[in-house]
Amino acid sequence: MTRFAGKVAVVTGAAQGIGAATAARLAEEGAAVAVIDLTAERAQATVDAITAKGGTARAYGCDVADHDAVETVFAQVVADLGALHILVNNAGITRDNLFFKMPKSDWDAVLTVNLTSAFNCSHVAQAYMVKQKYGKIVSLSSRSALGNRGQANYAAAKAGIQGLTATLAIELGPYNVNVNAVAPGYIATPMTAATAERVGASAEDHQALAAERTPLRRVGLPEEIAAVVAFLASEDASYVSGQTLYVNGGAR
Structure with missing residues (x-):
């Protein structure tokens, strides 16, 4: 498919996990992708994987x-x-930490990186999108937005993504800018592997426990989230805006 031929995409946090998979999927479908992470060096492996397959990407x-x-x-x-x-x-x-143990610095860090960064990037991007009367913004929320023990900071940030998404869809819609969010459930990524390590479990055991609670009886893969992000960023979703799509194997 070449749904994104002639389009330029920016993906943040794209050195690994869902971000890397999303950058790869958009490039595979024809987009030129700006792969952004904290350093260009961290982003380079994703770029190398894309260009090795004939795609166009640059690290920032x-x-x-x-x-x-x-x-x-x-x-x-x-x-x-x-x-x-x-x-x-x-x-x-x-x-992650139980609320009564959570230092304010951990609250601030998670809200800043997970929510304020989405404001910053959307705020800057919308100026380009409004001027050209075209744009697609897709933000990553989480099933944790519904509440999750030990994640008061993360849950609040990911719920905030959903409110930001709904509001930006209202304000930017008249300029032909679609704004949506994806809320993954348990996805096998370096982040969830690190969570397993913090609670003293192997990534495999942690995933097996999550799979038992999921109707599809497995955890998700980054590529499965990337496929949904690509849909929302495409013209196939041209009349979809202000939505948060849960991608969690049927979990409630």
Whole structure:
């Protein structure tokens, strides 16, 4: 498929996991992809994997929690690749702890990286999108937005993504900008593997426990989330906006 031929996509937090899979999927379907992570060096492996398959991608380093840094790197992306049509807000961290044990620094870090970064990137991207009367913004929420023990900070940030998404869809819709979110359940990524390690379990055992609670009886893969992000970023979803799509194997 070449759904994204002629389009330029920015994917944040794209050095690994869902971000890397999303960058690869968009490039596979014809987009030129700006692969953004904290440093360009971290992003380079994703770029190398894309270009090895004939795709177009460039690595950029940026602290997306810094609005000025986002403005600078997005201007560079436009200068290098010619435009900005698609934004995927994927950058995120976890700092899990029970609420009464959670230091404020961990609350601040997770809200900043997971939510404020989405504001920063969307705020800068919308200026390009409004001017060209076209844009797609897809942000990563989580099933944890519904509440999850030990994740007060992460749950609040991911619920905030859903509110931000709904509001931006209202405000940017008149300019032909679609804004949606994807809320994954348990996905086998380096982040969930790190969570397993923190609770003293292997990644395999942690995934097996999650699979038992999931109607499809397995955990998800980054590529499965990337496929949904690609749908929402495509013209196949041209009349879809303001939505959060849960991708969690049927879990409730």
